Amino acid sequence: MNGDPLLEVRDVYAGYLDFDILRGTNLVVHPGEIVCVIGPNGAGKSTVFRAVYGLLKVRKGQVLFNGEEITNLTPQQVLRSGIAIVPQLRSVFPQMTVYENLEMGMFVESNKARVRERIGVVLDLFPRLAERTTQQVHTMSGGEQRMLEIGRALLLEPKLLMMDEPSAGLAPSITRQIFDHVRRLNDEIGLTILMIEQNARQGLETSDRGYVLELGQNSFEGTGQELIENPEVRRAFLGGR
Ligand SMILES: Nc1ncnc2c1ncn2[C@@H]1O[C@H](COP(=O)(O)OP(=O)(O)OP(=O)(O)O)[C@@H](O)[C@H]1O
Ligand SMILES: [Mg+2]
Known part of the structure; x- marks a missing residue:
């Protein structure tokens, strides 16, 4: 890949109360990439975002951004370091x-x-x-x-935009438009993007690389195309044979 990672989630453990949802989660995003995280409901996808964004305590492991450790910074500090987030639930006024x-x-x-x-x-x-x-x-x-x-x-x-299910609740034609925007922002302003998608096939098609997260651990990773063609990923997440 091209040089050092922009974001690196390294063997992270985090969860709610004293229960770990993430148990050794790893994730890397290189500058200029679009990376997609897919996985079943409750797998811990949004929890990874919360842990990166300082909304949840990282109990073990590290989060690195631009070569610097940002583990357990406050959300304000994470924002100032160059990461913006679009959360899963509507956040407009x-x-x-x-x-x-x-x-x-x-x-x-x-x-x-x-x-x-x-x-x-x-x-x-x-x-x-x-x-x-x-x-x-x-x-x-x-x-x-x-x-x-x-x-x-x-x-x-921001240097990195993190989006939690940008297509959630949108009609298929609108979903396509949103993914077109994602590609365009990546092309035109060189924005690096990490997104979670329940719309797995389109999310992976839009992305350079992807991760499958299950029970707080990575189960598959590869280029978008490799994941789309992987028989196990197809069966479990893409409704394919
Ligand atoms: N505030 C909370 N307190 C306790 N448990 C929580 C809390 N938020 C999430 N969880 C639990 O953590 C697990 C992972 O949740 P998370 O929101 O990360 O899943 P997800 O992969 O984003 O799922 P989805 O695709 O439905 O958005 C779930 O079992 C969920 O019930
Ligand atoms: Mg979620």
């Missing part, structure tokens, strides 16, 4: 406009000119949002709300 939501995404920035500049860059990336800056978010479609979440995550110019 429904009663606010598109523009106000974007401003909220930059509340840590006090330089108003910088805020306007970054919002401008994001609106250029998502023309659908640019047409709707004054629209209240609860009146927008699910796909548009998802785009807003992704756009808002890009405001602080």
Whole structure:
């Protein structure tokens, strides 16, 4: 692979109360890659994200970003180090406009000119949002709300974007659009992306590499194509023979 990893999750143990959900989870994302994590419900996929993001204590193992240890930093510190997250559940403010939501995404920035500049860059990336800056978010479609979440995550110019099930709850045609955006962001601004997908086939097709997570451990890894062609992965996760 091309050089040092951007993100490395190394033999991580983490969980809830005193029960470990993750038991030796490993994951690597190289600069410029799109990486997809698939696996059954309850496997611990979102738990990996929480552990990386400082929302859950890592009891054993390490998280490295850009060559530096970020294990058990606070979410604010992780954000500042260059990782943005789009969580599994909707995180927009429904009663606010598109523009106000974007401003909220930059509340840590006090330089108003910088805020306007970054919002401008994001609106250029998502023309659908640019047409709707004054629209209240609860009146927008699910796909548009998802785009807003992704756009808002890009405001602080992250090096890595982590998305937990970007296609969840979206119709197939909208899902395709979201994956097109993922590819386009990777192509056009060189964004490195780690995503979890329950839509396994499309998620893997969109990605350079993938991981299958089961019971808090990696069970398979490979290029997107290798996983799609793996008979066991097909049988268990892709509805294939
Ligand atoms: N706050 C919590 N307290 C206790 N247990 C939790 C908590 N959050 C998650 N769990 C448990 O941890 C396990 C892994 O959950 P996680 O959300 O990581 O799964 P997932 O792979 O993301 O699943 P899904 O595909 O349904 O989103 C599940 O058994 C879940 O019930
Ligand atoms: Mg989840």
